[in-house]
Amino acid sequence: MRILALLLMLCCGGAAMAQGTLRIGIGDDPDALDPTLNRAASGRQPLTAVCDKLFDVTTELKLEHQLVTAHEIAADGLSVTLKLREGVRFHDGERFDAEAVAFNLNRHLTMQGSLRRTELGALAGTEVVDPHTIRLLLKSPQAYLLLINLAERAGMMVSPKAARDAGERFALHPVCAGAFRFVERVPQGRIVVQRFDGYWNRANIHLDRVEYLPISDSTVRLAGLRSGELQIAERLSPTDLPQLRGDTRVTSVATPDLGFHSIRFNMANGPRQRIFGGDIRIRQAVELAIDRRAMVQALFEDQYTAGNQFVGPESAYYDKAHPVPARNVPRARALLREAGQPNLTFTLLVPSERERQEAAQMVQAMLAEAGITMKLETQDNTSLLASSQRGQFDAVFSFWSGRPHPDGNSYSHFACAGPLNDSRYCNPELDALLTRGREATDEAERVRVYQQANALLVRNVPHVVVWHRRTFTGISKRLAGFTPHPDSTIRLVGLRLN
Amino acid sequence: MRFLLFLGQRLALTVPTLLMLSVLVFALQHLLPGDPALALAGEDMDPDVVAEIRHRYGFDLPIWHQYWNWLLAALQGDLGMSLRNSMSVVQLLLGKLGITLQLAVASMVLALVIGIPLGVLAAARPGSFASLAASGFALSGISVPHFWLGIMLVLAFSVNLNWFPSSGYTPFAEDPGRWAMGLVLPAFVLGTGIAGVLMRHTRSAMLQALGSDYIRTARAKGLREQRVVLKHALRNALVPVVTLGAIEFGQLLSGAVLTEQIFSIPGFGKLLVDGVLYRDYAVVQGLVLVSALLFIAASLVADILYFVINPRLRS
Amino acid sequence: MSAPLLSVRGLRKEFAVGGLFSGGRGRVVAVDDVSFDLEAGETLGLVGESGCGKSTTGRLILRLVEPTAGSVRLRGQELSGLKPHAMISHRRDMQLIFQDPYSSLNPSMMVREIIGEPLQVHGVDTTPGIDRRVAELLALVGLGPQHMRRFPHEFSGGQRQRIGIARALALEPRLIICDEPVSALDVSVQAQTLNLLRRLQAQTGVGLLFISHDLMAVRYIAQRVAVMYLGRLVETAPTTVLFDAPLHPYTRALLDAVPAPEHGAAPRPLLEGELPSPLAPPSGCHFHPRCPFATARCAAEAPAVVEAAPGHGVACHHATTLPAWPGLSPALTHPVEPRLARLLARFHA
């Protein structure tokens, strides 16, 4: 066995690795590589390399231009005029112009199975002004929200010719205007992209080739990084970080995540609302029995952030008047007694994913100290989605990946008609706030509105936010120019391998 | 002639088996809880999109109707489209088949190279230390949980010693060295189990062969022991072992589920687990059908081998 | 004259063969136009090489195997064609004793259940009644009531065969078919068992069809002997006639091949040439390829059974023209093999 290994290592050493190839270990195998149909967060990584967007967001979550060079929001807020970058070509040589933008936005809106419609909900239509100018027409004055969404997959531009030719099969070979062109994909194996020499920002691209390798286990990704197989390993588990100490070849960088983990109560969805749908004191008791800080410390090496609102405590939209409450078991017991439920028993629906499984067991132990019996029911993700939508839960341990605009973290989840509002929590006051947030173009106004929304949710406790993740990216010290991004998508511009 | 007839009979029997199988799989996965359309609708889960997806993939039809549609397409060689990444299932499977075959062949070679010599050794010197050690190895091979062995090997050889890549698969054309290194650990994990089975069967077949009349005759003729064991006994003992090997190989093609999962090898097994978890019906259905076909083909090969090797049946 | 106990006429059995490797359907005629009678209290020996169809004949009579054609009458009552439920009432009149005393007793049943089962099935008696009857039967075959609660594996081969005989006697049958009942036993036990059968026959008047390839055992127990070759009866005669003046060349060959007892166990090869495959039996007289007297006629035409003397039937074209039979080898002139004879004498006493 050992001799065999040695022999193989010898021949392995002989094959030199291609210069300038960056190998990135990603956590999941992406689904369809089509900006219109892509679903999972993992797809954003290769798509970002292949497809440039109209806008981008900075690491401070500010809007910045990418394929757009200037934008202007009309006074009534019902239209936006975009100036497009000139001289940009798609990988198939087609020209990027206003017609192409119109085609793309229309494709997002009309293609069967499009997953971008919600993000473009405010868009009524487009108007080509000249080859490099396009005007977006809006249904309601939600211009800022729309532009932020165009900094995501909804703003990715594909070649109209390639899209027309390939139809539904476009995802098998995406053609865009990004810095890298798609080469090949081995499903569950890897995705390979190659530098596009016709890229408008060619001067800042220093890599020849990038490979994305889906490796589901964080420890294994880390091992790959340390052995030099990978130069970037995304989403390392905080519990693996201690291994990096003392390793001179690799390091890790962290950035707060935009999302949140929370325990959502069934407020009004079907017969199982009866435990948490009524008395607020019961929900408060559950919240007070949980020690978020102890949990973050024990489970995540104190690397995540304890939280209680739909944005993290470092966000401007966070309401500092309602900080994370301390654990208070006697108070929790008292509340339960007052509510006439001294022996509260309920079931928490948990996905089979390990992080939440561990946390659920810890919550279970914490609640037990307050006299609450929490049973655990595990379901795989697909079953869990169906169960939560049908209201087959008392409480569910959910996770939201987060969006740059706070609307993405709130409206769908808590508005009465929100598609993700499986709790069926409904509060007209909150609906009014969230609508105002959508229409606010002014940053100060947005801050005020979303702080109020957060305060309201904290008081009503339709869910208990537990923590906000931080994204840990492991990088080889050979890699220069890497900046972690809060949307956890790796930007390849400016990266260099030494 | 008789052989062809036998082959025809066997082939005819596979048709109802496959049909039964496709019904079983179809029924089973449509009984799975969870709504694939919800999983497909993305994080935002727009209800219109969900309905659109249901309609597009025919999930709104009665189940027998869905089966009929699937069967009609399957008869024309179309196994549908993966819900998850829009690839044609046939293409997806063809892409994976190569990888799974490589792993299966590597494991099988390892199993044969380890299992048969150990079995011969154990039979030739019964009661010796070498024989005991070989039996112990075989027993361990069939008793160890493969997924655990995989984890332990990754821990020892990849994470700590950094001898082997811990996961992933590299195509041969791209980097033969990496390709080989990547297959060593998973092939070892899968190979030990089969080696154990082969070793035990080789040993018992050898013991039987060594006790038979023609071996006594061979020995009486004064042939050297080594020649008796290797030339005469082994040749006869190999008949059942080879057929068993073919069947084990058939099971390898689809049976490496957890091993592929642990080593992140993009073969049939990983495709299947992901397919079940994401309710990717077309992929699961197609995959089970193809691996069943492969299994049936392997057992057919086993029968043919049995027929070819065994001179008593040929006459 | 009343009908004989058992009357078999034109019995025939074809088996369809067609396995995976045979490549197509074939037919084997295992039993071909077999006819004979058996009287109450009489023992008919049925002899022949293994595979000649004698065991099948026994099972055809019992309807354990469905005959293709022919008639079986028990005390004049036609059995063939009877529906299974109509057959049941006749089953108590006919019983079977097996060759292998090991596989013929259910290992998971106690002796009491094994012997009592026929009684139970035919609703003969209640539990105490069955127990009493089983004890009687055990005593009849030389075993004691203490054996009732034991399992078959606790007994020796001879004892097991006694249990099998007791089971066969349980319903007081008129006819017992003994299928090689002693060939699996040690010589000394063989003698005991043969004597037991003889004694029981004397006591009960049961008719025995004694199927065996052991000519000496048949000579000891049977009054008449039928010789079978490849599914056909070739010669039927009273025992003394058959052993003194056999007419069929095959019978003569069989008698020639009986091992001289002084030379012990291994019998010599029976005949020149192999036993032909029943799948493709020789034309005409099945025996002609191995027969020293065969002529062209033998290959062309199957001989019919003719009565050479009253009660002596033979199926051979040349039965009347064959040279005289030189007689048994001197060592065998004694009706029973000497060692067996000594043993038998001891048990008679």
Added chain:
Amino acid sequence: MASAALAGTLQPAADGRLRRVLRRLRRQPASLVAGGIILAFIIIALAAPWVAPQDPLASSFLQVRKPPSAAHWLGTDEVGRDVFSRLIWGARTSMLAGLIPVLVALSISLPLGLLSGYGGGWIDMVLMRVVDAMLAIPFLIIAIALAAFLGPDIWNAMLAIGIAALPIFVRLARAAAMSVRAEDYVEATRSIGSSPLRIAVRHILPNMLPPLLVQTSVMAASAIIAEASLSFLGLGQQPPAPSWGSMLNAAQRHMAAAPWMAIAPGCAIFLLVISLNLFGDGLRDALDPKRG
């Protein structure tokens, strides 16, 4: 527990036979050691409340993933529970996981095998097609799909494993029925005029058991591994209750940082399974009529 059941079932059939088997087993020291280990596991599983030094469910937020120490012989797990105590309690699950699927498979496959092997005809034909179809899908896949369908729960997992093992058991039962059918004592009872039902129940069924029982210990070994695999995938034992497989599932994420979480349960599974296999080998040899 499997071997206890085994001995229990053999008892009424033939205590003389059992004694002979035990006598032959005694001549195989390896099988005896294996039997001893199985017995030890059974005792540990039964006595878990008294043997386990700590509460297997009590977590301590300050003692998460601590390496083995005097207080925690095998370290602590991801939520600060004592791995050693969980290992002891987990023995219960694994023992049941070896026993229940085998019982499920036996109780379904015996009548089916009887129907198919003794009854024959079109039932046999149809049943064998289904069995062939199921055999063409790997055992674990059927178990995964069934467990996913029934929902993640340890009892469901055991049921799923039992059903997944059915095709093999039905094949064995059918073969056993066919070989028993050819025995003389079946012909004997037919010649008496016994009804087919009586033949099936009194003669064939009881004698199908011994050859199947020889397989049970090997089958139990496979079932234990299957339970561990399902729990490893999150489809078996649900938290916080321990099973060796679910402990491995929890350990996988902390493989590098806390290897003790994976090593202990893996070794326990290995030890139990190898003992069952060894014991099964010994039992087979002891029951083999061809050997003295």
